[in-house]
Amino acid sequence: MRPLRNVIYIQTQNAWVHKDNDNLVMKVGDEIKARVPIHKLQGLVCFGQVSISPYLMAHCAENAVTITYLNQFGKFLARVEGPVSGNVLLRRTQHLTGANRDKSVAIARTMLSGKLYNQRSVLRRYLRDYGDKENEQTMSAELATAEKRLSRCLQQLTDCDAIDTLMGREGEAAQVYFGVFQHLIRQPDFQFDARRRRPPTDPVNALLSFCYTLLTHDCRSALETTGLDPASGFLHQLRSGRPSLALDLAEEFRPMIDRFVLSLINKRQLSLKDFEEWPNGSFTLKEEPRRTLLAAWQDRKQDTLTHPWFEESVSVGLLPWLQAQILARFLRGDCDSYVPFLWK
Amino acid sequence: MDLEPIYLSRLQHYLYCPRQFALIELEDVWIENQFTAEGKVLHQRVDQPDKQKRGDIRTVRSLRLSHSTLGIEGVADVVEYHRQPDGTEQPYPIEYKRGKPKSHRADEVQLCAQALCLEDMEGLAVPEGALFYGEVRRRHGVDFDEALRELTLQTIQACRDIVQTKATPKAAYQAGKCRNCSLIEQCHPQDFTRPASAWLAQQLAQD
Numbered sequence: 001m002r003p004l005r006n007v008i009y010i011q012t013q014n015a016w017v018h019k020d021n022d023n024l025v026m027k028v029g030d031e032i033k034a035r036v037p038i039h040k041l042q043g044l045v046c047f048g049q050v051s052i053s054p055y056l057m058a059h060c061a062e063n064a065v066t067i068t069y070l071n072q073f074g075k076f077l078a079r080v081e082g083p084v085s086g087n088v089l090l091r092r093t094q095h096l097t098g099a100n101r102d103k104s105v106a107i108a109r110t111m112l113s114g115k116l117y118n119q120r121s122v123l124r125r126y127l128r129d130y131g132d133k134e135n136e137q138t139m140s141a142e143l144a145t146a147e148k149r150l151s152r153c154l155q156q157l158t159d160c161d162a163i164d165t166l167m168g169r170e171g172e173a174a175q176v177y178f179g180v181f182q183h184l185i186r187q188p189d190f191q192f193d194a195r196r197r198r199p200p201t202d203p204v205n206a207l208l209s210f211c212y213t214l215l216t217h218d219c220r221s222a223l224e225t226t227g228l229d230p231a232s233g234f235l236h237q238l239r240s241g242r243p244s245l246a247l248d249l250a251e252e253f254r255p256m257i258d259r260f261v262l263s264l265i266n267k268r269q270l271s272l273k274d275f276e277e278w279p280n281g282s283f284t285l286k287e288e289p290r291r292t293l294l295a296a297w298q299d300r301k302q303d304t305l306t307h308p309w310f311e312e313s314v315s316v317g318l319l320p321w322l323q324a325q326i327l328a329r330f331l332r333g334d335c336d337s338y339v340p341f342l343w344k
Numbered sequence: 345m346d347l348e349p350i351y352l353s354r355l356q357h358y359l360y361c362p363r364q365f366a367l368i369e370l371e372d373v374w375i376e377n378q379f380t381a382e383g384k385v386l387h388q389r390v391d392q393p394d395k396q397k398r399g400d401i402r403t404v405r406s407l408r409l410s411h412s413t414l415g416i417e418g419v420a421d422v423v424e425y426h427r428q429p430d431g432t433e434q435p436y437p438i439e440y441k442r443g444k445p446k447s448h449r450a451d452e453v454q455l456c457a458q459a460l461c462l463e464d465m466e467g468l469a470v471p472e473g474a475l476f477y478g479e480v481r482r483r484h485g486v487d488f489d490e491a492l493r494e495l496t497l498q499t500i501q502a503c504r505d506i507v508q509t510k511a512t513p514k515a516a517y518q519a520g521k522c523r524n525c526s527l528i529e530q531c532h533p534q535d536f537t538r539p540a541s542a543w544l545a546q547q548l549a550q551d
């Protein structure tokens with residue numbers, strides 16, 4: 001398998017990042033804070049006040065290293081990228097497939113199957129680990145019911161022949177899944193009652209939103225590396241400026257992100273005082289704990305697991321890229337279906 | 345309408361594996377691995393166009409070649425012009441290759457295609473040339489006989505068909521070949537020959 005190259009997250013305010021021979025060098029004032037060989041990079045993500053030299057930018061563009069700018073809370077601002085990689089034939093096929101209703105539904109269905117399957121895996125893991133604890137019988141009964149209902153939603157996806165009905169089933173599954181999500185949180189400080197996105201009104205939702213943003217970035221650059229157009233999706237509606245296909249591809253990985261968030265909370269890597277509450281009732285993660293999160297995220301990407309379709313051990317960080325490959329090969333007619341990543 | 349040019353260097357990809365040719369030509373797939381990187385270093389030395397004359401041999405490096413009707417083009421590493429007793433010059437193409445002589449004829453075909461271009465450009469017969477192998481550091485003479493010319497023309501036609509139909513041939517896995525292929529990561533020769541929808545249905549049905 002392909003070597004996993006790193007995404008570097010720069011969130012030191014007023015950092016100056018430039019190129020020194022084949023290295024990326026980060027300075028604050030006159031002090032060098034980091035030095036990394038550029039060939040090990042896959043992406044640069046900058047939070048807030050970070051400046052990048054034009055030479056580094058050009059070098060990144062030439063070597064397919066994507067630079068993403070976010071504001072200091074993680075909201076997307078801009079992206080710098082070299083000439084579009086991949087080729088026009090694949091994109092054309094992608095667009096034609098997207099315009100075909102039946103074909104789009106078929107792809108969207110496989111992607112959502114992956115998502116529901118993986119949501120169920122999250123519940124099953126907790127049932128396996130905690131299900132037989134004496135004092136938690138009500139909780140495990142609820143988890144077991146939710147697990148069964150998810151299985152049914154998963155089966156019912158097979159009969160859906162329109163995007164609307166697919167979305168309907170997915171919505172049902174989300175309600176079931178997030179309905180028992182609180183049971184998966186083993187730290188009483190953290191409360192969760194429903195998924196709220198705009199804005200996230202509690203720390204758990206803030207974490208989910210932040211990590212989904214990171215995931216979408218990774219999916220987006222995986223698609224771009226593969227030559228697919230991240231803006232043209234099958235499940236998510238096309239809307240200017242929206243990376244529909246990156247959002248489509250992210251669906252099957254969201255449950256893995258959920259579990260990542262749960263482990264940060266349950267292992268007490270983060271606590272309530274790591275969050276800031278704003279006057280509008282929304283929550284964000286403070287700067288220092290965000291560093292902790294990003295480091296944990298990098299570690300998580302190095303973990304390996306077996307990809308059931310490739311039957312090969314792969315690192316978590318490569319999964320979006322592998323799935324983009326499967327999608328591209330399917331669009332080109334090498335195989336008769338897209339196969340999502342099934343988290344066993 | 346002019347034919348889309350097919351590059352001389354790509355003919356060897358077709359002969360190695362038609363899918364490899366299509367991945368590079370139609371899909372822009374290109375992974376620089378150790379093999380191609382070494383090849384590039386070796387080529388950088390000969391890629392600076394220059395001319396030299398020593399005795400009866402005039403040497404031209406990095407000569408651009410094309411053929412008016414076959415729609416092929418590329419650059420010859422080295423063409424020697426051997427002065428004949430009658431004063432004419434006989435072109436003699438030489439191509440540099442890393443490694444050692446191979447069992448398949450990809451290198452010969454690429455060289456023969458250069459000869460076809462030289463014949464077309466110079467209006468002279470080019471009966472032979474040579475391959476220089478980096479690993480054994482030896483010249484290996486090549487006769488452009490009928491059989492090799494026929495194979496070269498067939499290869500050009502087969503490449504042309506792929507470019508025109510824009511269809512990437514499916515993978516046919518051959519362990520020895522695929523393991524040495526720089527594109528194996530993108531090609532996945534073993535995975536996409538399995539039925540995907542049946543596999544997925546079965547996984548989802550399992551509890």
Ligand code: SF4
Nearest residue numbers: 361364522525528531
């Ligand atoms: S991996 Fe095998 S089938 Fe694929 S391009 Fe290379 S040689 Fe051809």
